[in-house]
Amino acid sequence: MGDPELANPDDIFEIENYDNPAWGYTDGGMLPIACNYLWVCDNLLDPSHVAWVHVTSFAGAGTGDAPLKVEKTDRGVIVSRWIHGQPPSPYYKDLVKFKDNCDRKQHYELCVPSTALNKSIYTPVGTGGEDAPMTNQTYVNISYNFMTPVDENNTQYIWFQHRNTDPNDADVSKKMNDGAIIAFNEDKVILEAVHANMAEMVTPNIDLGLDLGAKTFRKKLQRLIDAEQVEMAEPA
């Protein structure tokens, strides 16, 4: 986006473990969504949406009501929660390397301008929690999402997933990718409806507690956009 002459390679988003041979990745994909890119950003700071939008994949006990933690970072905002002692969600049930219930973390991180790092951690019951060390059974999958605005009403949603298991297992990669495509098309339906309906809002906006992460991110991004506009308006 923008003037290629002004692009700084140092700003390219870092993929942690990119060169780690123990990690596997999916092909990912690109999904056009007829909505403003900020609606997609909001969505990726809302761990609770899976309880309603992704019932057959990412939903699970606690995803609708376990308490959330909101943190500001230098590069954006993280909304996260630990859910303890529950079965893994349907999408991860056959991917994790242990049986029975788990402790699960939903880590939803948005980085300016519009890159999401969506980390799922599944670990045997009793081994999860803030500052708990990883065990050799801890399963991590990170979905990287690069929201690219096309115009005010359209976004290219570009993504892939990176996991700490099965580095060379093409079947696992395909299964994960196919499942993600189904889930992201569920998001697309909701996001396009949000975009259309919010454009013709007939009742006042209501902010819920779980909107805090999205509101915080939008404020940070707007400050940066405003600063850039001032910079561009000033004569060199």
Ligand SMILES: [Fe+2]
């Ligand atoms: Fe979603």
